[in-house]
Amino acid sequence: MGKEVFCLTGHVFKPWEENTTVCDVCKELKTKAVSEKDLAKINLQKEIDSLRAAIDSKQKQVGDLLEAVDAEPDKKGKKEKKEKKNKKGAPCIETQPVQGCRDFAPEDYRLRDWLFQNFRKVAKQFAFEEYDAPVLESENLYIVKAGKGDAKAGEEILDQMFNFTTKGGHNVALRPEMTPTLARLIMQKGQSLLLPVKWFSIPQCWRHEAIVRGRRREHYQWNMDIFGVPTVAAEAELLAAVITFLKNIGLSSGDVGIKINSRKLLQTVLQQAGVKPEQFQPVCIIIDKVDKLERCEIVEMLAEKGIDEGVIDTILKSLEIKTLEGIKQAVGDAGGVVEELESLFKYLDSYGFSSWVQLDASVVRGLAYYTGVVFECFDRAGHLRAICGGGRYDSLMDTFGSPQSIPACGFGFGDCVIIELLKDKKLLPTFESTVQDIVIPFNESMREAAVSVATKLRSMNRSVDIIIEKKRSPKQAFSYADRRGARRAILVAPDEWKREMVRVKDLADPEDTRGVEVPLADLK
Numbered sequence: 001m002g003k004e005v006f007c008l009t010g011h012v013f014k015p016w017e018e019n020t021t022v023c024d025v026c027k028e029l030k031t032k033a034v035s036e037k038d039l040a041k042i043n044l045q046k047e048i049d050s051l052r053a054a055i056d057s058k059q060k061q062v063g064d065l066l067e068a069v070d071a072e073p074d075k076k077g078k079k080e081k082k083e084k085k086n087k088k089g090a091p092c093i094e095t096q097p098v099q100g101c102r103d104f105a106p107e108d109y110r111l112r113d114w115l116f117q118n119f120r121k122v123a124k125q126f127a128f129e130e131y132d133a134p135v136l137e138s139e140n141l142y143i144v145k146a147g148k149g150d151a152k153a154g155e156e157i158l159d160q161m162f163n164f165t166t167k168g169g170h171n172v173a174l175r176p177e178m179t180p181t182l183a184r185l186i187m188q189k190g191q192s193l194l195l196p197v198k199w200f201s202i203p204q205c206w207r208h209e210a211i212v213r214g215r216r217r218e219h220y221q222w223n224m225d226i227f228g229v230p231t232v233a234a235e236a237e238l239l240a241a242v243i244t245f246l247k248n249i250g251l252s253s254g255d256v257g258i259k260i261n262s263r264k265l266l267q268t269v270l271q272q273a274g275v276k277p278e279q280f281q282p283v284c285i286i287i288d289k290v291d292k293l294e295r296c297e298i299v300e301m302l303a304e305k306g307i308d309e310g311v312i313d314t315i316l317k318s319l320e321i322k323t324l325e326g327i328k329q330a331v332g333d334a335g336g337v338v339e340e341l342e343s344l345f346k347y348l349d350s351y352g353f354s355s356w357v358q359l360d361a362s363v364v365r366g367l368a369y370y371t372g373v374v375f376e377c378f379d380r381a382g383h384l385r386a387i388c389g390g391g392r393y394d395s396l397m398d399t400f401g402s403p404q405s406i407p408a409c410g411f412g413f414g415d416c417v418i419i420e421l422l423k424d425k426k427l428l429p430t431f432e433s434t435v436q437d438i439v440i441p442f443n444e445s446m447r448e449a450a451v452s453v454a455t456k457l458r459s460m461n462r463s464v465d466i467i468i469e470k471k472r473s474p475k476q477a478f479s480y481a482d483r484r485g486a487r488r489a490i491l492v493a494p495d496e497w498k499r500e501m502v503r504v505k506d507l508a509d510p511e512d513t514r515g516v517e518v519p520l521a522d523l524k
Contacts, residue, residue, distance in 0.1 A: 100211050100217030110431045112220070114429055116202055119202055120202075128224055129198065133184075133203075136175075138173075141180045142161065142173060159208070161206075175203065178221065182410075183402075183408075195227065197226065198226050200222070203220070205218070206218050213384070214417040216416055222388075223410060223411070224238055224410060227408045229409075233347060235373045236344055236351065242411065249427065250425075256356075257358060259359075260374075261374055262337045262341060262373050264340075265331065267335070268337065269314060270283065272331060279306065299312055327341075370391045371392055371393055371394045374391030377389070387421065389411065390409065437454075438466070438477070439465070440478070440481070440491045440492065449492050450467075453492055456520075465484065477489070481507060482507050487506070489505045490502050490523075491503040501517045502520060503517055
């Protein structure tokens with residue numbers, strides 16, 4: 001008898017069935033002959049992958065169930081949701097935000113503001129200009145962007161959008177991303193726009209997706225895009241900006257890396273294998289899930305798209321390429337992709353960032369509009385989803401019907417994953433109070449004088465608070481100032497005021513218990 005041959009699920013083919021390509025039991029593709037020991041290893045890895053998938057699925061189920069509790073209207077036969085009431089019996093509102101959304105109380109807002117300041121600092125260092133647009137967009141803008149004629153892609157986009165019909169009958173959506181809006185703005189400006197365009201924005205985006213760590217249903221996203229540059233010099237500039245930001249916030253190339261590839265590589269592999277052009281985008285969507293699904297699931301999905309077993313094997317082998325030499329051996333020059341990637345890596349070496357980047361042929365990005373170089377920033381520890389991603393999309397303007405074809409590339413960098421990473425690395429910043437002075441009137445008769453002192457200090461661009469409660473004593477006011485984190489407390493009292501003086505206490509100095517008198521004219 002010959003060697004036993006197994007399908008990917010583990011069913012044994014009899015020797016006289018070795019020419020069969022699909023298992024009659026589970027419809028899985030047949031794999032090469034392997035030993036029982038090797039099969040055990042395969043099954044063990046599948047169990048591990050299955051557990052990971054189950055965890056992701058459970059997280060999604062929990063998110064969906066929680067949303068159902070919040071969103072499902074009361075139905076006949078179900079218990080009505082008990083109305084919340086306060087101690088007095090009056091109706092009480094729900095204090096939590098809508099599921100998947102966030103509040104930003106002052107302490108949270110300070111962190112968000114710090115992050116945005118770092119986004120803006122780098123964008124301006126690289127001479128990008130900031131723009132913005134309405135959060136409401138035409139629903140059709142995103143359906144068209146998903147790909148003309150791709151009904152399934154359009155349906156998937158609709159499923160993820162917060163969309164509705166206005167009272168005027170217009171189909172609109174809360175923007176799920178910013179790139180289509182940017183393309184609309186570029187088209188709006190027309191030939192009056194000076195190329196190349198280097199614009200950035202930090203929009204809030206909305207997607208109805210499963211809620212997991214690092215992903216919510218609303219997030220802010222730093223976008224940087226370049227229009228009008230056909231060469232990889234533009235991608236190099238974008239990647240340099242990403243790495244500069246990461247360095248600025250305390251991360252190193254040991255913490256994160258950036259995987260780089262080109263869509264042209266997979267396109268060449270498929271062309272050489274005789275795959276039809278219309279199958280390219282569906283294959284990209286499947287390959288983009290290669291890190292999330294088991295190999296057998298990827299094989300099955302590709303087979304469902306009409307890809308032959310031999311071609312599937314070629315595709316999966318091409319995803320393992322990690323060097324430019326490997327690309328050359330696999331597909332030759334690959335339509336100029338080797339030359340492009342060589343130039344890009346040389347540019348990044350000139351920036352001094354070669355230790356941050358690596359070639360990885362498995363990165364294809366699932367979005368339909370990418371046409372060339374693509375990249376993803378990842379956590380080297382492997383605990384988080386992609387930190388940011390982007391690439392070249394030279395055909396997007398054509399998709400929207402632009403009379404002028406404009407090459408373009410860009411990236412999106414969300415605010416959720418990077419905060420989770422900084423938490424893991426214990427790199428979150430601490431924030432001091434922004435209050436510099438608190439002015440304390442000794443009593444109500446000194447309030448007008450205290451207001452004049454506060455006004456004087458504010459005119460010097462200092463952050464100044466003033467005690468406005470009537471019943472707060474000077475002692476209580478000093479305690480309040482200390483708890484607010486103010487740097488100075490300034491007491492305006494009758495005796496000192498008659499001599500045009502105020503008493504200034506340094507709250508950061510534990511030995512300064514009484515403060516010192518300072519002439520009003522010298523107060524600054």
